Amino acid sequence: MDNIAGTKSSLVWAVHLATAALVLLWVLPTIGLLVSSFRDRDQITTSGWWRALFPAEQNLVYRAGGADTQRQDGALWVIDGNVFDGRGGEVKAFGITSKDPSAFAPGAEAPLKDGVTATVAANGDYRLTSPVAFDGRSPRLFVTSVTPPRFTLENYARVMFAEGMGRAFLNTMTVTIPATIIPILIAAFAAYALAWMEFPGRALLIAGIVGLLVVPLQLSLIPLLKLHNSLGIGKEYVGIWLAHSGFGLPLAIYLLRNYMVGLPREIIESARVDGATDFQIFLKIILPLSFPALASFAIFQFLWTWNDLLVATVFLGNSADQLVMTGALRSLMGSRGGEWEVLASSAFLSIAVPLVVFFAMQKYLVRGLLAGSVK
Structure with missing residues (x-):
């Protein structure tokens, strides 16, 4: 009876329980961080966040x-x-x-x-x-x-206007948005060429891109920084935009190319019969159909860039007018280690935008990741 088609395996409940446990492991700390960010120092030091609603x-x-x-x-x-x-x-x-x-x-x-x-x-x-x-x-x-239980917005006001996180938030947005858009634009053109255009060496290019996926970015930090300094873009926003774009391009091209290969060939051939150029096919057919894959990569690139500390430290520096949020949090940990209310509000402020981006585009995530895996 266990092998009859349509019956559920006994492992289904184990999978569901494991999934629920993993969700709780991620959600509970986030809820605790959010609640703690609205409490003052005395409340945080005397009781846990789960007792925030009680005297x-x-x-x-x-x-x-x-x-x-x-x-x-x-x-x-x-x-x-x-x-x-x-x-x-x-x-x-x-x-x-x-x-x-x-x-x-x-x-x-x-x-x-x-x-x-x-x-x-x-x-x-x-x-x-x-x-x-x-x-x-x-x-x-x-x-x-x-x-009695009490909540306040003073922690966020202090962080945004007195602790420098407001400036760091703007710096992070300045780094993240272009560093997400630039590789998507470049990768979309490259993926279409590798998927639907015939030219010599295409297979070698695809193999090279797959090989670049396993190369750790730490190997290229020093030579790339020397190149930026020689070009005069060291410690500038242009340099970190190009660095993040270069590190994200292999995955972007690989992901988009796999998705575009799976699109119906008949649509593209019909467009070519009607006289459409490759650019017109790419702009009016491929891009609209590839939106799930584009959104999927945008989520990953945005999260990686937003949470980055290493690349920002190497290519942007630690000056007050260029410090990103991860760097600002590191400074707060060193100078405000006992002020948990400041750290909690700063940390939740840093994860608020990625959470909004993820939940706004999560429906495209699985569709984009599974692109090309099933024929």
Whole structure:
């Protein structure tokens, strides 16, 4: 019964479960990154992203206002404020030393030295009183609190306008868009010639293109950079456009040629009988029919170029006005390693555009990749 036509194999469920597991492995970190990018530092350090919708208990260390914020209230000098800085929360306990951060209940008076007292209300309002004017650094308050879930756009505003990612985003777009369009234009002409035009050495060219697919790009970085420097296009956008185009052309030609070979020969022969030139056939027949393959390669080239760090570092440099997003993220990892909210918003900003491009053109991906594999 297992071999009867039309029956499903018992391995189908295993394949489905494996696929679902792989999808979860990719989707869950992306969701976590997105949620974390809208949380502040305190929330990220005290609870995981999966608890973002629930209140979280936090241990805060708050430095009270300085001596310049004090005011006189009768015979006492007073410094007051709110430990939550207007963000909201509920104080469960507070303390005046790190050894016992929850020694006092909300509203109780905690004695400090020189007659100074401190109190913290349940809503976060604190009050320091002293019989003499405050001088020097103000004391620290250790607060155990429960804060409600909150989300903010400040991380993205900081990244776009204060951390240089906005400029890096524009630089990445400047690199990626031409580096995606140029190889597609060149490869489309070359693929048509290799698929439908008869000329000596065509088979050798196809074999050479297939061979170039397995050549690692690292082998050509130094000689290609020397060539660019000799031509005066080193560390310029033109140089990195040409570099990305050259590295992407073998796959583009191979993919498009396989697709064009599979197109119906009768359509092309009928067009030639009607007097159409090769350029007219290519422009009016081949290109519209080859859109799935073009879109498929565009997805790959866009993602490779957008996520590239090595080629951008070699051919563009690390100056602030030319730094791409991968380079900017590397700098943030070095200088902002403890600020997870900045890293999360920067990372999600860097993957947002590739996600949009992929989901907008994914229906053409499989059609383009399978082109020419089945006759």
